[in-house]
Amino acid sequence: MNVSKSSATKHILKYLLSSFMALTLVLLTACGSGSSGSGGSGKDTITLGMVNPPASFNPINTSDIAGQFAERVMFDSFLDMTSPMKFQPKLANSITTTDDQTYTIHLDPKAKWTDGKPVTADDVVFTFNLIANPASTVAVGSNLSTLEGLDTSGKLAKGQTAIPDLKKIDEHTVSFKTKAPVDPNYIKEMIGTKIITLPQHVLKNIAPKDLANSKYMQAPNVTDGPYKFVTYNNNAYIQYKANDAYYLGKPKIPKFFIKIEQASNLVADLQTGAIQANASGGIGDIPYQDLSTAKGLKNVTTTIHKQIGFQTMQFNTKTLPNPKVRQAIAYAIDRPQIVSKLLKGQGEIIDGPYTSLSPYLDKSLTKYSYDPAKAKQLLKEAGWDFNKTLNFVVPIGNLVRQQSGDIIVQNLKAAGLKVKETTYDFPTIMQKGAAGDFDLLLIGFTFNLDPDVSALYGPGGTYNFMKYSDPAATKLLAEGKAEPNAAKRKVIYNQLQAIWEKDMPVLTLYSNNEIVSISKDLSYGGPTPYWPGTVANFQKWAFKK
Numbered sequence: 001m002n003v004s005k006s007s008a009t010k011h012i013l014k015y016l017l018s019s020f021m022a023l024t025l026v027l028l029t030a031c032g033s034g035s036s037g038s039g040g041s042g043k044d045t046i047t048l049g050m051v052n053p054p055a056s057f058n059p060i061n062t063s064d065i066a067g068q069f070a071e072r073v074m075f076d077s078f079l080d081m082t083s084p085m086k087f088q089p090k091l092a093n094s095i096t097t098t099d100d101q102t103y104t105i106h107l108d109p110k111a112k113w114t115d116g117k118p119v120t121a122d123d124v125v126f127t128f129n130l131i132a133n134p135a136s137t138v139a140v141g142s143n144l145s146t147l148e149g150l151d152t153s154g155k156l157a158k159g160q161t162a163i164p165d166l167k168k169i170d171e172h173t174v175s176f177k178t179k180a181p182v183d184p185n186y187i188k189e190m191i192g193t194k195i196i197t198l199p200q201h202v203l204k205n206i207a208p209k210d211l212a213n214s215k216y217m218q219a220p221n222v223t224d225g226p227y228k229f230v231t232y233n234n235n236a237y238i239q240y241k242a243n244d245a246y247y248l249g250k251p252k253i254p255k256f257f258i259k260i261e262q263a264s265n266l267v268a269d270l271q272t273g274a275i276q277a278n279a280s281g282g283i284g285d286i287p288y289q290d291l292s293t294a295k296g297l298k299n300v301t302t303t304i305h306k307q308i309g310f311q312t313m314q315f316n317t318k319t320l321p322n323p324k325v326r327q328a329i330a331y332a333i334d335r336p337q338i339v340s341k342l343l344k345g346q347g348e349i350i351d352g353p354y355t356s357l358s359p360y361l362d363k364s365l366t367k368y369s370y371d372p373a374k375a376k377q378l379l380k381e382a383g384w385d386f387n388k389t390l391n392f393v394v395p396i397g398n399l400v401r402q403q404s405g406d407i408i409v410q411n412l413k414a415a416g417l418k419v420k421e422t423t424y425d426f427p428t429i430m431q432k433g434a435a436g437d438f439d440l441l442l443i444g445f446t447f448n449l450d451p452d453v454s455a456l457y458g459p460g461g462t463y464n465f466m467k468y469s470d471p472a473a474t475k476l477l478a479e480g481k482a483e484p485n486a487a488k489r490k491v492i493y494n495q496l497q498a499i500w501e502k503d504m505p506v507l508t509l510y511s512n513n514e515i516v517s518i519s520k521d522l523s524y525g526g527p528t529p530y531w532p533g534t535v536a537n538f539q540k541w542a543f544k545k
Contacts, residue, residue: 123199239257251541307531312445326507338509393429394441452480
């Protein structure tokens with residue numbers, strides 16, 4: 001690729017600025033070490049390495065994982081999920097129900113905002129109604145969509161501002177009602193761990209339509225988490241300081257930094273002690289080619305964890321309407337080669353939207369093995385026009401995914417298919433996906449542990465770029481979401497996995513393992529084996545004495 005002189009100059013200036021920012025952070029970190037006046041360990045700053053910069057600090061309108069993580073340093077959810085289906089109290093002591101339809105949130109009465117005011121039921125009611133307000137721009141609306149009076153996007157009808165049956169019971173107790181009985185684990189995950197309460201006394205005079213662009217959402221100055229926001233130096237670092245009055249205990253370390261850097265720099269920074277851990281979770285992953293180096297470092301402990309996220313290839317079911325053609329393409333792709341060559345064996349091949357971490361994975365399903373002869377046979381049976389060229393769209397940014405695209409092209413050509421691969425930045429990919437401007441499209445997802453994946457497979461789903469719609473599957477998706485009994489839900493989602501395997505609207509390619517390196521100087525902290533649990537106890541992160 002040719003680079004113009006102007007572009008090159010900009011690139012150099014950008015590089016110098018980035019280097020200066022990184023040096024500034026290192027100096028800040030170095031100055032922090034040993035400056036503690038507590039007379040304790042002499043180490044008063046923990047720094048975490050992250051690859052993705054946060055897109056926002058708006059707790060109700062952040063769709064990116066990096067932003068959600070950065071917020072959780074300073075804001076608390078009601079609960080945390082420290083391992084699959086294991087919930088830990090946080091802002092709420094518990095979320096209870098007696099009929100699976102009326103739920104009660106019991107707030108911790110000790111919880112306070114950083115300005116000293118208590119976190120109350122009024123704050124919770126304010127936040128829920130704010131999310132449901134048609135004028136608010138939010139990313140968590142669907143989390144409330146099961147509540148009575150809200151539509152499928154979690155919004156009230158135009159002109160309404162209060163959710164029916166959302167009640168303040170007392171200063172620290174709130175109840176709400178769902179449209180029908182719902183699995184309590186669904187409520188605990190989708191509301192308990194995903195909804196962040198906002199301070200009513202700070203935000204009540206801001207119009208909902210203006211909240212997303214408010215000064216507060218750029219630099220939250222009244223929060224309820226273990227650390228307080230100090231500053232965000234764009235694309236370089238986020239600085240926090242301890243909330244000494246934190247209701248779950250004063251943080252062990254006074255200062256917390258998130259350093260934003262290239263993935264290729266993570267191992268070097270771990271070695272020098274510039275960072276104490278990588279963020280992992282898809283927002284701070286160590287490249288697989290650096291795994292042996294990371295394992296060889298004497299000052300860190302490196303482990304490998306499975307995850308619930310996965311990569312897919314979506315089929316445009318309008319341009320490829322015959323399931324037999326989609327099945328043929330699935331057989332044509334050498335997924336074992338992707339895992340062995342690109343992931344260095346650090347991943348698993350999955351068939352369907354659930355990885356081996358999910359309790360809803362149906363392990364009895366027949367898998368699509370690599371079988372190019374069967375692919376050719378199915379294509380002939382389907383009457384495929386071998387002169388047709390497939391429009392294969394690949395996003396840039398995720399290097400492994402890009403490289404998997406090249407392998408897939410080779411595999412498809414080996415099966416006799418013509419294919420044209422084009423790459424785009426992620427925003428363009430989203431536009432092309434929504435417009436159906438593709439035959440095959442690569443894209444990755446990390447959904448919830450809850451099995452509801454209507455956003456991918458449901459008609460009108462946010463990520464259903466395939467335009468997939470099957471009446472039986474749609475009916476089962478609705479039944480699965482509404483079924484309160486976990487065992488009965490398992491039966492429903494087994495049926496769905498069988499339908500999706502046959503229809504093949506999307507081929508799940510692989511789920512890559514996560515490499516986590518944590519400094520041996522830490523006595524507690526760093527990404528956990530079940531990554532969502534990472535955010536549960538920031539106040540306990542500490543150096544060894």
